[in-house]
Amino acid sequence: MSEGTHSTTPTTKPKQKTMPWATLIGGTIIAIIGAGVVFQVFRAEPAAATNDNSGKASLSQPAQSPALARVNGQLIPYEVVARECFDRIGEEVLENLINRTIIFQEVERRGLTVTEAEINGEVAKIAAKFNLPVDTWYQMLQTERGLSPMQYRRDVIWPMIALRKLAGEEIQISEADMQRAFQRDYGPRVRCRMIMMDNVRRANEVWEKANRAPEEFEKLARENSVEPGSRSLGGSIPPISRYSGNQSLEDAAFRLKPGEISGLIQMQNHYVILKCEGLTEQIVTDIKDVWGDLHAQLIEEKTQERVATVFEEMKKKTRIDNYLTNTSTGGNTGTADKGNYPTQIQQTGATLPGENNASPVQPAIGSQPR
Numbered sequence: 001m002s003e004g005t006h007s008t009t010p011t012t013k014p015k016q017k018t019m020p021w022a023t024l025i026g027g028t029i030i031a032i033i034g035a036g037v038v039f040q041v042f043r044a045e046p047a048a049a050t051n052d053n054s055g056k057a058s059l060s061q062p063a064q065s066p067a068l069a070r071v072n073g074q075l076i077p078y079e080v081v082a083r084e085c086f087d088r089i090g091e092e093v094l095e096n097l098i099n100r101t102i103i104f105q106e107v108e109r110r111g112l113t114v115t116e117a118e119i120n121g122e123v124a125k126i127a128a129k130f131n132l133p134v135d136t137w138y139q140m141l142q143t144e145r146g147l148s149p150m151q152y153r154r155d156v157i158w159p160m161i162a163l164r165k166l167a168g169e170e171i172q173i174s175e176a177d178m179q180r181a182f183q184r185d186y187g188p189r190v191r192c193r194m195i196m197m198d199n200v201r202r203a204n205e206v207w208e209k210a211n212r213a214p215e216e217f218e219k220l221a222r223e224n225s226v227e228p229g230s231r232s233l234g235g236s237i238p239p240i241s242r243y244s245g246n247q248s249l250e251d252a253a254f255r256l257k258p259g260e261i262s263g264l265i266q267m268q269n270h271y272v273i274l275k276c277e278g279l280t281e282q283i284v285t286d287i288k289d290v291w292g293d294l295h296a297q298l299i300e301e302k303t304q305e306r307v308a309t310v311f312e313e314m315k316k317k318t319r320i321d322n323y324l325t326n327t328s329t330g331g332n333t334g335t336a337d338k339g340n341y342p343t344q345i346q347q348t349g350a351t352l353p354g355e356n357n358a359s360p361v362q363p364a365i366g367s368q369p370r
Helices: 021-025 078-109 116-129 134-145 149-167 175-186 200-212 214-224 247-255 287-317
Strands: 039-042 049-051 057-059 067-071 074-077 190-197 265-267 270-279 320-322 327-329 364-367
Touching: 067 078, 074 078, 078 149, 078 287, 078 320, 116 134, 116 149, 134 149, 149 287, 175 287, 190 200, 190 214, 190 247, 200 214, 200 270, 247 265, 247 270
Parallel strands: none
Antiparallel strands: 039 364, 049 057, 067 074, 190 270, 265 270, 320 327
C-alpha cells in the first residue's frame, strides 16, 4: 500500500539509462524531505582518535564492545556490524541526517514548533484516507515499507508538518487550476501503445516499420522499446490525459485517431512512437460533482510543490561539508576539510581514510525521540 505523496528523504542514486514511463506522463511528484520528530542538538564529548596498524585514524572502541551474536562460540561484536552497516548504507543515512539538520536548524531559527498533537492528528488523517485504524496503518507501514512507528513519525510526518510551517504561505486555487485538474483527473484520455527508443536512427527505422505494418506495433514494442514496463506488455501504457505533465506527448496523443501512428516525439534523450487505440469514456462530466475533493487535492499538490521549493532554497543557503563524500555545497563552497570529521561518522567504527590524526571537534547531531 502506498501513502500517496509521502516518502522518506530522497537520496541521490545513479540514474538508469532507461527513462521510467511514469516520469514521462506523470504529474509533479514531490518527495517529502525526511527529518526528526524531536531533534536535540548536543555537543558530544571529543572522541578518542587512535591509529590502527594501517596508520589510519579510527574511533577507539570500548574495551568490552558488546557482542550481538554468537555462532558456534564465535562472537560477532557491535563494531563489525556497525562497519558493515556503514559500508552499505552510510552515504544514504548521512544524507538523511544532513537534510534533517537543515530543517531542524531553520525550525529553531524561526522559533517554530511541531507538537505531538499535530503529529498524532496527521497520522490519524492519513490512516483515515485508507479507512484504517492508526494501529493497523502503522502495522502496514512496518510490513510493506519497513518503517517502524517511530521512524514514520520522525522521518515522514514531522518534516511534512515542519516544512508546511516553514513554507508559510496560504495556497490559492484559481478557477483555471480547478478546470485543468478536472480535465487531468476526470476528462477523456487517449488509450495508446508506445515504443520508446534512445537512438534516433533506430527510432526512425522502427517508425517506418510501424507505419508499413501498424498491426505489428505490439510486436515491434516487445522487440525494440527500451522502456521495460511497457515493453513486456507490448507497448501498453496508462491512458494519457491532458495536463498530466508532458505537453508534447499529450498534444501528439490527442491529435491521433484510432489506429493512427504518431510521428517521432522527442522527450529529453528519448524518442517515442504512439499508436492510438481510442478514447476513454468520461464518467464525471460536471466539475461540481467533485469540486470539494478536487480542491482539497490541489491544495495538497501545491503545498507539496511549495514545500519542495522552500527546502531547496534552504539547502542552497546552507553550507554542507560532507566528509564522507568529500564534497561541499551551498554557502561559500570549497573543498571539504577531510581532517575535521564529525563525531557522528566516527561512531560507526569506520577508519578515516588518508588521515593519521583526526580531531573531531564539531558537535554531533542526534535524534532523541520522546
